[in-house]
Amino acid sequence: MTNGSEDEVDRLVAAWRQERPDLDVEPLEVLSRVSRLAKHLDRARRAAFAEVGLEPWEFDVLTALRRSGKPYELSPGTLLKATLVTSGTMTNRIDRLAQADLVRRRPDPEDRRGVLVSLTEEGRKRVDAAFADLLRRERELLAGLGEQDQRVLAGLLRTLLTPFDS
Structure with a gap:
C-alpha cells in the first residue's frame, strides 16, 4: 500500500x-x-x-482491417492470425460483417482462388468511433497514474507478457 x-x-x-x-x-x-x-x-x-452497435469480436476484425492501412483489406487467413480464431469462426464472422455492410469480399487479383476482405465506409466510421471512445475510457482507467508510472507499468507488463506471446 x-x-x-x-x-x-x-x-x-x-x-x-x-x-x-x-x-x-x-x-x-x-x-x-x-x-x-x-x-x-x-x-x-x-x-x-x-x-456504435458493435460486438467485441466485430471490433477485433474491423480494427485488424483498419490497422492494415489503405485500402483496409486483408485475406481471411491474415485476419484469423490477427484475431486468433479458427478458419471456420473467421468465415462466419466475415459472413456476418458482410451482411451488416461493415466489410466486403472481393476476388484476390494475386490468387484466383483467394478473396480479400475490405472495410466498407460504414465499417470504418463505426470502428473509428468505437476506437476513439475506447481510448477515452482507457485514459479514465489510467487516470490515477502519471505518464512516467504508465510507461513503467507498460514495460513491466511487457516483460511479463512477452514469453506468452512468443
Whole structure:
C-alpha cells in the first residue's frame, strides 16, 4: 500500500495470510489486481463498442482491417492470425460483417482462388468511433497514474507478457 489507501486485493491478501500463513500469497498482490483491472477494461470495451452497435469480436476484425492501412483489406487467413480464431469462426464472422455492410469480399487479383476482405465506409466510421471512445475510457482507467508510472507499468507488463506471446 504505497498511497495509504486499501483496496479489495489488500483485504483478500490479508485474509489469506491470516488463514494460510504457510503460503506465500505475494503473487496475489499483482495478479489479482491485473485480473480485476481486466474486468474493468472489459466493461469499458463493451460499453465503447455498444455505443456504435458493435460486438467485441466485430471490433477485433474491423480494427485488424483498419490497422492494415489503405485500402483496409486483408485475406481471411491474415485476419484469423490477427484475431486468433479458427478458419471456420473467421468465415462466419466475415459472413456476418458482410451482411451488416461493415466489410466486403472481393476476388484476390494475386490468387484466383483467394478473396480479400475490405472495410466498407460504414465499417470504418463505426470502428473509428468505437476506437476513439475506447481510448477515452482507457485514459479514465489510467487516470490515477502519471505518464512516467504508465510507461513503467507498460514495460513491466511487457516483460511479463512477452514469453506468452512468443
